[in-house]
Amino acid sequence: MAQQSNQASMAEAQAQLQYLYNVYTQQHGLLENELAALRMTSAAITRNIETLENKERLSGSKILINGEGGAYFTATMDSIDKILVYVGAGYLIEKEASQALDYLKANYKKQDEIIRKLNADKQSVEKELVSITYNLSQMEQQRQ
DSSP, X not given: OHHHHHHHHHHHHHHHHHHHHHHHHHHHHHHHHHHHHHHHHHXXXXXXXXXXXXXXXXXXXXXXXXXXXXXXXEEEOOXXXXXXXXXXXXXXXXXXXXXXXXXXXXXXXXHHHHHHHHHHHHHHHHHHHHHHHHHHHHHHHHHO
């Protein structure tokens, strides 16, 4: 009778660990997806910062403008004086080039901090997954 009770509690503990494993696996996937999106945004911000830092050199250059829907237009860059900067919720604000550069640099720092925090969260989840996997394998060995 005691052995049956022990087996039942062992099966319950294993089921709980399996549930936690599934939850952490989903959380890990969500963190991975969010990090990928943030890295893409950071890369775009970096390209915009580089463009603004080299704006004098770009004057007179041929550029491609994304006309959306698969169409691109060739244009000649005159100057970069004013920039429309996305500030969220579908809003753009016009800024002088130097102000836009400062804004983008500050935005990049915020993105970088968020990425660092999410990476730390992801590492915590990965440690939990390793621990749970180890415990599940130990339980499986005990059952055999």
